[in-house]
Amino acid sequence: MIRSHKDIELYKRIDEVVHYLWDPAGIADIPSARDEYYDYLPGILQVVKEAETIESIKVYLSKLEAIQFGEELHDDICTEIAKILFNWKACIMGSTA
Numbered sequence: 001m002i003r004s005h006k007d008i009e010l011y012k013r014i015d016e017v018v019h020y021l022w023d024p025a026g027i028a029d030i031p032s033a034r035d036e037y038y039d040y041l042p043g044i045l046q047v048v049k050e051a052e053t054i055e056s057i058k059v060y061l062s063k064l065e066a067i068q069f070g071e072e073l074h075d076d077i078c079t080e081i082a083k084i085l086f087n088w089k090a091c092i093m094g095s096t097a
Contacts, residue, residue, distance in 0.1 A: 006092050006093055007045070007049075009092050010045065010048065010049070010088060010089060010092045010093065011041060011045050013085075013088040013092065014041055014044050014045055014048060014085060014088070015037070015038075015041055017081060017084050017085055017088070018037045018040070018041065018044065018081075019034065019036070019037055021081060021084065022061065022077065022078075022081040024064075024065045024068075024069040025037075025069055040064060040068070043060075043064075044060070044061075044064075044085075047060045048085050048086070048088075048089050049089065049093070051086060051089070053086075054079070054082045054083050054086045055082070057081075057082035057085055057086055058075070058078045058079050058081075058082035061078040061081055061082060062074075062075065062078045065078065
């Protein structure tokens with residue numbers, strides 16, 4: 001749930017990272033598909049905000065990728081995206097990474 005300016009800022013960064021870097025549907029270069037991941041952002045935001053480790057974000061992304069996009073697990077990509085999201089959380093929310 002978005003409750004503060006920091007939440008809004010983190011939500012925006014998650015949106016960018018998910019769309020342009022993670023992009024499990026392979027649509028980052030299609031302008032008309034910019035909203036493809038919007039339904040998943042609230043859940044990802046919640047996980048990122050509650051995450052105490054990069055691993056917990058990675059597990060969530062891996063499950064989402066497998067269930068929603070029918071993709072094979074790409075642990076290396078999900079790990080890298082989880083690191084980026086965790087670092088954005090630390091930067092915006094003021095916690096240590």
